[in-house]
Amino acid sequence: MITSSNTMQRREISFKPHLDPYHYLINNTSGKGFRFKLIEAFNVWFKLSEEELRVVQNIVDKLHNASLLIDDIEDNSKLRRGKPCAHLIYGTPATINCANYVYFEALKDIQKLNTSFVGENGLNTFSDAISIFMDELLLLHEGQGKDIYWRDNGICPLEDDYLQMVQNKTGGLFRLGVGLMRAISRDEKNKKYDFTTLVNLLSVLFQILDDYLNLQSDIYHTNKSYCEDLTEGKFSFPIIHCITEQAKNGDTRLINILKQKTSEKLLKDYALELMKETNSFAVTLEKLDRVYQDLKKEIEKSGGNSYLEKIIEGLMSSAKQVEKSC
Template sequence: MATTTTTTAAMDILNESTQPFPLHIQKETPYASSMPSLAPVDYRALPESDQAFGGNGAGEMVVEQEQDLELSPPQNELANTNLPRSTTAPIHAPFQYISSLPSKGVRDQVVAALNVWVGASLDVLPQIVSIVGDIHNISLMLDDVEDASPLRRSRPSTHTVFGIPQTVNSATYQLVDVIARVAEIGGSECQTICTEEMKNMLVGQSLDLHWVQHVSPPSVPEYLQMIDGKTGALFRMISRLMIAQSTHPTKPSDLNNLMMLFGRFFQIRDDYANLVVDQYQESKGFCEDLDEGKWSFILLHALEHATPSNRALLRNLLMQRHATGAAGRGHKQLFLGVLEESGSLAFTADALVSLWGEIEGEICRVERETGTENRLAREMLERLRIQR
């Protein structure tokens, strides 16, 4: 009967009240006096959801004691806009990796040789070397992704270590950083130089990728235009930045022709070395251009001068590589044999000797223009001579 009386009293209170519950139910009320074990309840502390009800038995209500309301630590963190900066380690790691790989140091040699004529401040030269070097490494990161190259400088390519998404993101971040650094050393003029030549690099790469994708060989002039963009642009960037930062009275107006010849020489020399130089094969892999489906100067010569049967064989090898995405070692040996039989390797070696002579002639021309003999340029060129 006590339980019935208590329940009836509680229902009477609920039915008769036309106002919201009072903030506190004092012990004097009939409801509280019938349940002396309950402490006063602050209804402000009750959550407005079904989760406010529960307990160990039917009809039992779980309530919170009256207390000051405070935000929990997670809620405080959500409102905190003064958090420390997030770590940049993941975005730097791929770029730091490729920057740590061994390099031939060609850029340093080119800058030192050109400055004999240009006379740029020694304070700015390290910044130019750093900027151009970073742009080169960025391009290598992206090239290796686009070409699916497994090796770079005898080590695993960046994307095979960090994955494609992180590699692309890191390269993009570094590119934005480089553009900001360029503005610091030379303002809008140097920014224009860098953006123009970076666009040329990307256009050159786009042609290379287009020909691979469509298994469509370019003409030799088209191939040289691609090199002038993809490789020559980086050399032109060096000379143009140096000239822009020089106040030397006899500096050359431009060195674009020399830089484009250097770019062509380096690209064709790399194509040649990939097939015949053991050390290069260890660095990039044996006959990697066939794996990537690239059109090289050597291959273009073979397609034009091979016998009809060998020409058909080369096209079949290229189409098979396009279908499978790679070439087996036996296919590469067959490919190399056709190039040798077609005289394309010997022709390319002769072409490099001729191009070497053109570079030497251009060095002589700039020496006459500036009135300054350039021993460093000649020493660098001598180290690049093709030994036959």
């Protein structure tokens, strides 16, 4: 008996081995709390219903976790939250397929949002939501592509180019979530605010903090591996600063270490010494503080949001705690 395609589509499939890498990842990570809280913070402005809020949170969470599956493959990572990466358990082909499946599953979830009404601008909000989804995923992959290109070709980017890449790669999902909320919000007053600058600053703060912790945090080293960005050959903010400062004197030591993608602790320790010599960690913290101050101004310009302020204060406190321990 041949089953029709429609019947197969409607049938509830209980056994889904193609999702095993995804379920393995989410069962071994605890990072979604930050993104859930971030979306809840923006809901102070957009005032979505509880149901709408959960749908947006789940869309962003699915996309984030699917991107982690791909990131770990592209970065040749071994650990994620102290556990072996999914592709080391299930294989690279199955993990790539799983991540792609979840991307489309997240796209399908947009249908769960109440996007049937026509907003003040006369545009159908379902069309808006799809455009936001596609545009931000394209920017995310463009940013990721630049990051990979610099790494694999040993090209140290300028700071401004790096920050633009971060706004695409890290900011993509942040803007996607906020964009979906804005598209379906009935709060016409707060919908008129342009949150792009605020979200871009937030993505820069988040990524530079991650760059700092990757090289300086003992907890980070336990959950991932010791100074993993050096093993990946990644041009992070403190690494870019150090290489740029060394280049003024014709010094190529750090970029040569980075190109080796070393796992040797001795070389990594030496790389950290080089970054301290150029005050790269201090400069990173100064940059974080400037972005933090700009963020507070943007929040105030948008009408204030104590919930969001507490979230970014929490991010800054993690950097200060690590600074004290170094």
